Amino acid sequence: KAGVTQTPRYLIKTRGQQVTLSCSPISGHRSVSWYQQTPGQGLQFLFEYFSETQRNKGNFPGRFSGRQFSNSRSEMNVSTLELGDSALYLCASSLAGGHLYNEQFFGPGTRLTVL
Amino acid sequence: QQPVQSPQAVILREGEDAVINCSSSKALYSVHWYRQKHGEAPVFLMILLKGGEQKGHDKISASFNEKKQQSSLYLTASQLSYSGTYFCGTEMGSGGSNYKLTFGKGTLLTVNP
Numbered sequence: 001k002a003g004v005t006q007t008p009r010y011l012i013k014t015r016g017q018q019v020t021l022s023c024s025p026i027s028g029h030r031s032v033s034w035y036q037q038t039p040g041q042g043l044q045f046l047f048e049y050f051s052e053t054q055r056n057k058g059n060f061p062g063r064f065s066g067r068q069f070s071n072s073r074s075e076m077n078v079s080t081l082e083l084g085d086s087a088l089y090l091c092a093s094s095l096a097g098g099h100l101y102n103e104q105f106f107g108p109g110t111r112l113t114v115l
Numbered sequence: 116q117q118p119v120q121s122p123q124a125v126i127l128r129e130g131e132d133a134v135i136n137c138s139s140s141k142a143l144y145s146v147h148w149y150r151q152k153h154g155e156a157p158v159f160l161m162i163l164l165k166g167g168e169q170k171g172h173d174k175i176s177a178s179f180n181e182k183k184q185q186s187s188l189y190l191t192a193s194q195l196s197y198s199g200t201y202f203c204g205t206e207m208g209s210g211g212s213n214y215k216l217t218f219g220k221g222t223l224l225t226v227n228p
Contacts (some may be wrong), residue, residue, distance in 0.1 A: 004156075031214075033214075033216070035218075041220070042117075042202065042218055042219065042220040042221050043157070043202060043204075043218035044218070045215055045216060045217060045218070048214045048215060050214070055214040056213055056215040057213045057215075058215070082166075090156065090157070092157075100164075103147075103159040103162065104147075104159060104216070105159070106156035106157045106158070107147075107156060108155075108156055109156060
């Protein structure tokens with residue numbers, strides 16, 4: 001069974017640009033969560049999607065947005081990049097993310113560097 | 116509210132035991148434990164739901180004290196492979212899932228031969 005895949009793996013952008021990251025969950029998984037990981041703050045929740053609906057979001061500015069497609073693949077977009085957006089962006093998929101919040105399977109992440 | 120993990124770092128010799136704590140100031144619905152090795156993605160260890168049930172996974176077990184809103188991860192007879200950063204993720208509330216995991220800053224565990 002293929003794991004969670006994220007593309008691209010590495011990205012270098014300059015301030016003010018925008019970026020789109022992609023996440024393909026494990027086949028059959030309908031819940032996708034996104035996290036930002038930095039050395040100082042650890043793993044911070046961005047948002048969670050299930051069946052193309054955002055069910056919760058973290059405390060990030062509106063420059064961070066996401067969406068999920070009917071095949072459960074998800075994208076996140078960051079507009080007007082700032083230096084502080086440099087981080088490892090991880091997505092995680094789970095079967096349902098529902099009542100018994102299932103085990104999450106993390107992808108390898110996208111390392112974003114903003115210059 | 117980000118849960119607080121303690122200690123921030125711990126160094127063990129192979130065979131020694133360790134306890135990692137995760138505390139929240141809010142009522143918790145569930146606590147999740149993950150381990151992340153350097154340069155790798157976090158890997159699931161276990162989930163504990165409110166109710167105080169203790170779970171086990173080989174020589175790694177955990178408990179959830181609902182009164183204290185605290186979870187503890189117990190690593191016994193540590194092995195070199197246990198090295199990594201341990202994160203607890205908490206889900207707030209009492210009525211069910213809110214589909215959001217809030218992770219602590221992590222505990223760096225180093226096991227030396």
